[in-house]
Amino acid sequence: MMASKQKKMTPQQQTYQQLQQKHELKRPILKNCIKAFFIGGLFCVVGQAVSYFYIYYFNFTEQSVGNPTVATMVFFSMLLTGFGVYDRIGQFAGAGSAVPVTGFGNAVISACIEHRTEGFVLGVGGNMFKLAGSVILFGVFSAFIVALVKTLLKIWGVL
Amino acid sequence: MKRLFAMFFWAFVIGGLICVIGQLLFDVAKLTPGHTLSLLVVVGAVLDGFGLYEPLMDFAGAGATIPITSFGNSLVHGALQDADKHGLIGVLTGMFQVTSSGISAAIIFGFLGALIFKPKG
Numbered sequence: 001m002m003a004s005k006q007k008k009m010t011p012q013q014q015t016y017q018q019l020q021q022k023h024e025l026k027r028p029i030l031k032n033c034i035k036a037f038f039i040g041g042l043f044c045v046v047g048q049a050v051s052y053f054y055i056y057y058f059n060f061t062e063q064s065v066g067n068p069t070v071a072t073m074v075f076f077s078m079l080l081t082g083f084g085v086y087d088r089i090g091q092f093a094g095a096g097s098a099v100p101v102t103g104f105g106n107a108v109i110s111a112c113i114e115h116r117t118e119g120f121v122l123g124v125g126g127n128m129f130k131l132a133g134s135v136i137l138f139g140v141f142s143a144f145i146v147a148l149v150k151t152l153l154k155i156w157g158v159l
Numbered sequence: 160m161k162r163l164f165a166m167f168f169w170a171f172v173i174g175g176l177i178c179v180i181g182q183l184l185f186d187v188a189k190l191t192p193g194h195t196l197s198l199l200v201v202v203g204a205v206l207d208g209f210g211l212y213e214p215l216m217d218f219a220g221a222g223a224t225i226p227i228t229s230f231g232n233s234l235v236h237g238a239l240q241d242a243d244k245h246g247l248i249g250v251l252t253g254m255f256q257v258t259s260s261g262i263s264a265a266i267i268f269g270f271l272g273a274l275i276f277k278p279k280g
Contacts, residue, residue: 029186033179040178040226041171047221048170052163066216066224066233067257071264073225078268082276095181098192099199100174100225101261108265112273124273128266134193135227136262139200140254143234146208147250151242 032094039089039096047073047100070101077105082113107131166220173215173222181226196227203231233258 051069054060060068080086086106090097097103111130115123129136153159177199184195206212212232216223223229234254241253255262 027186029183032186033182036178036182037175040181041175041222044170044174044219044222044225045167047174047225048167051221051224062217062220066229067260069221069224070229070258071260074261074264075268078272082272084279093178095185095192095195096175096178098196099178099181099227101227101230102225103196104227104230104261105265105268108269109272112269113276114278116273117278120273124270128269131193132265134197135200135230138197139204139231139234142201142204143231143238143254144250146204146235147238147242147254148247150208150239151247151250154242155247 035093036096036099039093040099041096043073043097043100043102046076073100073102074105077102078109081106081109086110104132104135107135169219170222170225173219174225175222177222177226177228199226199228200231203228204235205231207232207235230258230261233261 047069050072051062051065054065054068054072055062058068077086080089080102086097086102087110090103090106097106108128108131111127111132112124115127115130117123118127150159181195181199184190184198185192190198203212206215206228212223212229216229216232234257237253237256237258238250239253241249241256243249245252
């Protein structure tokens with residue numbers, strides 16, 4: 001492995017790049033997509049079951065049920081992350097486990113667990129949103145722009 | 160009963176497809192997971208701005224609420240709801256109204272997880 005890597009380094013850069021491209025093409029995109037589709041779909045089916053549970057037993061409507069469902073999925077993600085299962089699902093499913101909110105939960109919770117050795121205030125508190133912070137930042141900022149534009153258009157009577 | 164199964168089916172298909180889009184952004188566009196998720200959240204917010212996310216949620220249920228795109232959607236949704244009531248300041252006050260539980264659950268369960276579980280490896 002090491003020897004072959006050094007062999008690649010010695011030829012001219014163009015040949016190296018060709019080699020690299022050949023290597024890049026080997027990414028099993030179709031296989032990855034199928035895995036992501038099934039695991040991601042499975043998470044959503046579990047979410048749908050949780051939604052029905054809240055609709056039938058806690059009087060949520062189909063419009064408002066997203067909120068408690070997301071919280072429950074984050075709870076499941078805590079258990080899966082804590083027992084080390086979520087990492088394995090992630091290695092198998094790629095985006096199938098990252099795109100559902102459980103992936104967001106996993107990002108927060110794994111950062112919490114990982115940094116607890118540095119103490120609860122500076123470790124857990126400071127690093128909690130290390131990975132998930134970008135999602136919150138861009139979500140809130142883009143939502144702000146979209147809602148602002150739409151509200152202004154409404155006030156000016158365009159919409 | 161038929162509608163119940165249809166909901167599960169479409170939740171599976173639509174949720175799976177959104178994950179495939181994420182996987183394509185990983186593999187084809189070669190974005191990092193952080194970039195991909197940020198992009199999907201922004202897409203969700205913009206889609207709701209055009210009023211396109213709500214129909215998808217009616218159609219696919221959890222298939223649309225579970226992927227991270229729904230986070231952007233519900234942020235815009237809350238902001239617009241309060242903006243209708245209180246005018247421009249509602250954009251700020253309503254931002255987290257609909258998606259409150261996602262954030263609070265992540266914080267609470269994250270801390271609980273740090274209390275209960277020990278880091279591995």
